[in-house]
Each structure stands twice: as C-alpha cells, then as structure tokens.
Amino acid sequence: MLFAILAIWFGYKKGRDTGRNPFLWAAICGSVFVGLQMLVAVGAGVMIAFGVEFADWDESLYDTYSWLISLITVVISFVGLFFIFRFLDRHPRIEPSAEPPLPPTFFDDEGTT
Numbered sequence: 001m002l003f004a005i006l007a008i009w010f011g012y013k014k015g016r017d018t019g020r021n022p023f024l025w026a027a028i029c030g031s032v033f034v035g036l037q038m039l040v041a042v043g044a045g046v047m048i049a050f051g052v053e054f055a056d057w058d059e060s061l062y063d064t065y066s067w068l069i070s071l072i073t074v075v076i077s078f079v080g081l082f083f084i085f086r087f088l089d090r091h092p093r094i095e096p097s098a099e100p101p102l103p104p105t106f107f108d109d110e111g112t113t
Helices: 002-017 022-054 066-089
Strands: none
Touching (some): 002 066, 022 066
C-alpha cells in the first residue's frame, strides 16, 4: 500500500514538473502499479489452476509459492513504473512554429529604421 501511495505521489510530482497534467499522471502511475500486480497475480493463479486441472499439480501450490508470486508482482510493478517515470522525465517536445520569425530590424544612430 505504501508503494502505491508513493507511486501516485511521484507520478504527480513528475507530471507537474514537466508541464503535464499532474492528476492524470498520478492516476496513471497508481493504476499501473496496482493493475500490474493484479494482472500478474491473476495470471499466476490461472496458470496454476490449469496445472492443477490438467497436469495433476498439487492443489496447495499457490499457497506454497504465494510469497514468490507476491515478490514477482511487486518487481514487475516497479519495472512498469520505471518505464512511466522514464517517459515523464523527458520534457514535452515543443512543436515548431508554422510561420517564420520576423526579420531583424536595424536602427541607425537616430533611432529610425
């Protein structure tokens, strides 16, 4: 839970510092952190369920390896946040102007053109 709050806070700060919408990036960082954990845990559960059903694995396999699955989910969540923070560290690209700049003006000693 602490890591999810920190992900939201750092997403807000990085979004704000680079001129992006900080609330949107805070929501994206929090959603990615929690969402990746859920996806990996559900994927591991489905894989173990298929193994139990079709390969005669032990039914307590998920309980036995729950600490490993939790560790893997946290690591994958941090990797996902790393890529988001890496994207946020780049400043938005400034689009070139459609019109050319005005020509320079040169003044003589009297201040006229």
